Amino acid sequence: MSADRPQHKSFPWIRTFIGAAVLGALIVLGAQVFENQLHPVKAGETPPPRVPGAVFPTDTFDGKDVQQPINYSHKLHAGDLGINCLYCHTYARRSRVAGIPPTAKCMGCHTVVAEDKPEIQKLTAMWKKGESPAWNKVNDLPDFVHFSHERHLQKFLLNNEDMNIKDSPDVCAMCHGDMNTVGVAKKMKPLTMGFCVTCHEKNNGPADCTRCHK
Amino acid sequence: MPSLLGNIFKSWSDYSKGNEEGGFHKYEHMYAMAIDLNKCTGCNACSTACYAENNLAWVGEERFGARQAMNWMRVERYFDEPNIGNETSDSLDHGASFLPMMCQHCSAAPCEPVCPVAATYHTVDGLNAQIYNRCIGSRYCANNCPIRVRNFNFYDNAQTAWPAPMDQGLNPDITVRSKGVMEKCTFCIQRIRGASDTAKREGREIQDGDIQTACQQTCPTSAITFGDLLDETSKISKAWKRQQVELGVYKQNKENPEMRGYRVYEELNIDTKVLYLERVREV
Numbered sequence: 498m499s500a501d502r503p504q505h506k507s508f509p510w511i512r513t514f515i516g517a518a519v520l521g522a523l524i525v526l527g528a529q530v531f532e533n534q535l536h537p538v539k540a541g542e543t544p545p546p547r548v549p550g551a552v553f554p555t556d557t558f559d560g561k562d563v564q565q566p567i568n569y570s571h572k573l574h575a576g577d578l579g580i581n582c583l584y585c586h587t588y589a590r591r592s593r594v595a596g597i598p599p600t601a602k603c604m605g606c607h608t609v610v611a612e613d614k615p616e617i618q619k620l621t622a623m624w625k626k627g628e629s630p631a632w633n634k635v636n637d638l639p640d641f642v643h644f645s646h647e648r649h650l651q652k653f654l655l656n657n658e659d660m661n662i663k664d665s666p667d668v669c670a671m672c673h674g675d676m677n678t679v680g681v682a683k684k685m686k687p688l689t690m691g692f693c694v695t696c697h698e699k700n701n702g703p704a705d706c707t708r709c710h711k
Numbered sequence: 712m713p714s715l716l717g718n719i720f721k722s723w724s725d726y727s728k729g730n731e732e733g734g735f736h737k738y739e740h741m742y743a744m745a746i747d748l749n750k751c752t753g754c755n756a757c758s759t760a761c762y763a764e765n766n767l768a769w770v771g772e773e774r775f776g777a778r779q780a781m782n783w784m785r786v787e788r789y790f791d792e793p794n795i796g797n798e799t800s801d802s803l804d805h806g807a808s809f810l811p812m813m814c815q816h817c818s819a820a821p822c823e824p825v826c827p828v829a830a831t832y833h834t835v836d837g838l839n840a841q842i843y844n845r846c847i848g849s850r851y852c853a854n855n856c857p858i859r860v861r862n863f864n865f866y867d868n869a870q871t872a873w874p875a876p877m878d879q880g881l882n883p884d885i886t887v888r889s890k891g892v893m894e895k896c897t898f899c900i901q902r903i904r905g906a907s908d909t910a911k912r913e914g915r916e917i918q919d920g921d922i923q924t925a926c927q928q929t930c931p932t933s934a935i936t937f938g939d940l941l942d943e944t945s946k947i948s949k950a951w952k953r954q955q956v957e958l959g960v961y962k963q964n965k966e967n968p969e970m971r972g973y974r975v976y977e978e979l980n981i982d983t984k985v986l987y988l989e990r991v992r993e994v
Contacts, residue, residue, distance in 0.1 A: 707904075
């Protein structure tokens, strides 16, 4: 500090303190602005929620096409024909995994429906040999993650008064994307820890590490 | 105020409040254990059950000798000094005393503050949790653990420990830890989580007896009791009260000298959550 500058007589460090205070205030305000940029609050027009009482995750992911033994189309079955997700993925409502339906469930319809199509003939041949199609995994979580389909369906579908069991595609779409618009299943949501945690924060899910990690 | 500033103020006030009141008090459960050494026969079934339940790798004799074993629960053996009560005897008067030793889930755990990445921390269930995917393998926690119950994966045990088809027997509820990760007893957190999921499905609270740890389930003499200390009616809190052992006390003030209950390393004030009942012998 040069000598010709006026110095505060009783408290010579006042400039430093004021400077530090201003810097601190700038940091705090900057953090606020940064926070608002990270999670912008949009005012006005909000579309009606797809899942009432829940914030729908908006992130998307463009997954690779997964080769499957049979080109099963979700668009045809779930979209056009309107079969409920939980008809085939029965275990989603009562267990950790959603489950793949047994071949017997496919054959329940396909002994009388669309038998002439080549993919169904492949399925019928497998069924007669007593084999099941070896489906490849599409949405795979790491080994150290505990995810329960049941808990999520309980919260968003089964215990949600505004939801009907018919609306299950909307709930499934939170993490799987709109499966009734794609052919062979592919990954449409990132399913990363950031994706999970963002949704947990918005929907008041548990935030403790051990609730999901094992 | 759901913003960064709001979060700062909230954590600040939580922190100062916790500091005034002497610690964190918002525990939902406080899982604890009691082991009756009078009943323990040292059969090692608890340790074996732990291997099966928690996907513990067996490492072979050589690595076991190099203290690289993956046993989350070990049965320690203690021998009395010979010649006590009989000066001519050159053999032991008694056989060994046994002490099953596992992570004590200390309330003031020495391993927690030294972790550089906060991979080990205390949950609201009163458990000392280890988050494997966060762990970077600094091994500070194991060095700071007075009981030596943390096991480090020095090798990629997953490749060697379970040759096919033994990998089909792995427990799907718990991960197989990879190389460079610290692991330890979790009080069978997968069973705690399973019981809480079942309780939520049935719309009730977790009851005493819903959760059974693998060692407790296997113990042939039922020496191990497990439960929630915050539940006044649970077996475990009755056992603790009967033995006049309390949490948060580093020197137990026992009215009755015949009480057998004690906790290991009480004088270190680490506040362990496993109550041992001393073995009584005829002299």
